[in-house]
Amino acid sequence: MKVIVTGANGFIGIHTIRSLLERGYKVTALDIKIEGLKEFSGNKNCEIKEMDIISENFKSLIRMGDKVLHLAAIAKFSTAKASPQRAVRVNVEGTLNIVQACIEKKAERLVYSSTGSVYSLTAPVPIREDAPREPTNIYGLTKKMAEDWIILHGNQLPYVILRYGYIFGKGKDWGAIGAFLRRLSNNQQPIVFGGNQTNDFVYVKDVVKANLLALESTYTNQAYNIGTGRATSIRDVCEYCIKASKSSLKMKLEPARVFDYPIFVYDISKARSLLRFEPEWNVLDGIADMVKE
Ligand SMILES: NC(=O)c1ccc[n+]([C@@H]2O[C@H](COP(=O)([O-])OP(=O)(O)OC[C@H]3O[C@@H](n4cnc5c(N)ncnc54)[C@H](O)[C@@H]3O)[C@@H](O)[C@H]2O)c1
Incomplete structure (x- = not known):
């Protein structure tokens, strides 16, 4: 089973790829920067691609039935605030490019790394997945827009949206x-x-576990809060x-x-019951x- 990981060179990408390879997945690790991926360069199950997610060539990486774990983003509030156009281009248009490529090449699913920043500052706590999504910063807005593009195409492409806590x-x-x-x-x-x-601080090893569960879960076309619930x-x-x-x-x-x-703080009961996610x-x-x- 092949997983294409975007944002592979990032914090969550590197941790997740290690775990995917340990579990026998084949991985295509894609990022605009690849220097952090040297540890995987000799691994026959890991193909490293230096590519922008906005590229037309992105779709050439996907074969029918592949899974895509989409982590690439302008992931810092400050960077998104300093350059909103770039944040929209990467986080929104980049995600749309991935969605369209996945549909055209018949990917099996898209797992998307979203955030608690999509929720309203006044969302009732513990925050459930159906709380109002009213972001109050540019980063959160771009992540919500990306979610909406994914949801809009949900009848053509199965998806799992993971709204991580503070990793x-x-x-x-x-x-x-x-x-x-x-x-x-x-x-x-x-x-x-x-x-x-x-905040709902969640250790990266638990986030990796959630990513792997989301790649295999039968409960698709859902969003899940990923934190500790504490x-x-x-x-x-x-x-x-x-x-x-x-x-x-x-x-x-x-x-x-x-x-x-x-x-x-998150309510994680949905991830617990459907994804079988249990933070350790x-x-x-x-x-x-x-x-x-
Ligand atoms: N770290 C957290 O606490 C946290 C919390 C909630 C959500 N998230 C989300 O998780 C995902 C991964 O976060 P992270 O902490 O690993 O961030 P990170 O910044 O460490 O990694 C993001 C990666 O995306 C790559 N990238 C940026 N633009 C790209 C482009 N146009 N094409 C290809 N690659 C590109 C970067 O080079 C980087 O390696 C992001 O989508 C982020 O929004 C992270």
């Missing part, structure tokens, strides 16, 4: 956890903005980073930023594992 793990050196650990390793105090706001405050996350780093430094508190969700890692153990590796 952390080795290879993601940006975002709060990356920043805390980096400062701690440089013997600097980690800086916490606000502190009480919560809210953790950013202050606690910072404490866990200090503990895992065995540091004696204390966190430095700064005022909260306006764009943070005050409380963000809590935040403390995930951070400790990440630091240890």
Whole structure:
């Protein structure tokens, strides 16, 4: 069974490809940058393609029955905000190009990596999949638009939309956890903005598991929240980073930023019951594992 992974060179892509190859899948790993994919270059089951998802040639990679895991994106809020046209081009038009290629070449399914940023800031918590999708930033808007293109074509192309929570793990050196650990390793105090706001922090190893389940699930044409179903405050996350780093430094508190969700936590019962997704890692153990590796 072949899986075409877009955004292969990214944080989630590399972790997922390792797992796909371990489980005997054939993989086509596609990205505009491929330097992080060297570890797969000798593997006969992994074909590496340096290609833009907007390219007309994308469809030449697909054979009937292949599965596509679409991770490629402008994935940072700040980059999408700085260059909205590029974010629309990659996240929306790129996804549409993939959808059309999948339909034309009769791909078996498309698994799409979406985000909690598609939800309204005032969505009732814990957030269910049927909560209002009213993004309040450019990144979230482009991801919602991509979702809508996929859903619109659902009668021609089976899909699974995964709305990941706040993912952390080795290879993601940006975002709060990356920043805390980096400062701690440089013997600097980690800086916490606000502190009480919560998020649904999910370890990358659990996200990989969700990706694999989504590639095989019979429950297609669905969106699923992928998190732990547990809210953790950013202050606690910072404490866990200090503990895992065995540091004696204390966190430095700064005022909260306006764009943070005050409380963000998922209801993951749909993923539990239909995808059979069960997160194995809590935040403390995930951070400790990440630091240890
Ligand atoms: N990391 C998270 O916390 C998180 C949370 C929710 C959703 N997501 C989604 O998961 C997916 C993967 O995220 P990530 O953290 O691995 O991001 P990442 O930035 O590490 O990886 C994205 C990859 O896409 C590639 N890419 C960008 N434009 C491309 C193009 N035009 N053609 C081909 N490749 C292109 C980049 O080179 C990069 O390797 C993204 O779609 C993101 O929106 C991530």
